[in-house]
Amino acid sequence: MLSIRDLHVAYGGTRAVDGVDLDIVSGQTVLLIGANGAGKSSLINAVIGLVRSARGQISFEGRDIGALSSDARARLGIGYAPEGRRVFASMSVKDNVLAGAVRLPAWEQGRRWDGMVAAFPFLAERQTQPAGELSGGQQQLVAIARAISGAPKLLLLDEPFLGLAPVWIQQISAAVRQMQDEGIAVLMTEQMARPALKIAHYGHVMRSGQIRRSGTTTEIRGEALAQEYL
Numbered sequence: 001m002l003s004i005r006d007l008h009v010a011y012g013g014t015r016a017v018d019g020v021d022l023d024i025v026s027g028q029t030v031l032l033i034g035a036n037g038a039g040k041s042s043l044i045n046a047v048i049g050l051v052r053s054a055r056g057q058i059s060f061e062g063r064d065i066g067a068l069s070s071d072a073r074a075r076l077g078i079g080y081a082p083e084g085r086r087v088f089a090s091m092s093v094k095d096n097v098l099a100g101a102v103r104l105p106a107w108e109q110g111r112r113w114d115g116m117v118a119a120f121p122f123l124a125e126r127q128t129q130p131a132g133e134l135s136g137g138q139q140q141l142v143a144i145a146r147a148i149s150g151a152p153k154l155l156l157l158d159e160p161f162l163g164l165a166p167v168w169i170q171q172i173s174a175a176v177r178q179m180q181d182e183g184i185a186v187l188m189t190e191q192m193a194r195p196a197l198k199i200a201h202y203g204h205v206m207r208s209g210q211i212r213r214s215g216t217t218t219e220i221r222g223e224a225l226a227q228e229y230l
């Protein structure tokens, strides 16, 4: 589904991503684990097209998407929830969530909203409230729900667990498992290895822009946990 070959991303002299190969198949959840500055966000942002790659190839469903705008990539079925809590602060919670689904017909938007409420019940209680009034964790969930509501084939989650209480981590994990069942591929980054290892199938340990170790979550567990304390 997603295939990355020899990807390089640089900011001036800084090599943020330095020759990465990565593949994801349908329904697979792949974890990118690494400390601050490892290059995780740069890789995710290159896939959605927010940063330009200096070299290498990114293909989605067999098509080279390297020259496409982020909008065009989203239309092809790539959903993205950025790092940090990016919501439209003055827009209602419901409008924030459905902003990811604007391309879908109204009946499908309704179905998507119902699915989001089933996964994250607080959305129903807070639906008319401006998203900027929510707690940090709730805003994070709204941003993730927005990315899911667009019915992506591939979902990019940049540090979805950052700073969240265990109860929210569990809800996000349950939502990711449901996407796995629906055949949706997920590429997620995390510094917090423990909860991420529980939901991912396969993982890569990243350091200084390079993948240092790859394997099933069982195979990389030791190395992934060691990264948490760097």
Ligand SMILES: Nc1ncnc2c1ncn2[C@@H]1O[C@H](COP(=O)(O)OP(=O)(O)OP(=O)(O)O)[C@@H](O)[C@H]1O
Binding pocket: 011, 014, 015, 016, 034, 035, 036, 037, 038, 039, 040, 041, 042, 043, 083, 191
């Ligand atoms: N917009 C930018 N301009 C210049 N340098 C950048 C920019 N974004 C990232 N970098 C640099 O690129 C490298 C990789 O950063 P990146 O944000 O991809 O890491 P990360 O693994 O996501 O880190 P974190 O866990 O802190 O989010 C770092 O050295 C960082 O300082």
Ligand SMILES: [Mg+2]
Binding pocket: 040, 041, 042, 083, 158, 159
């Ligand atoms: Mg990052």
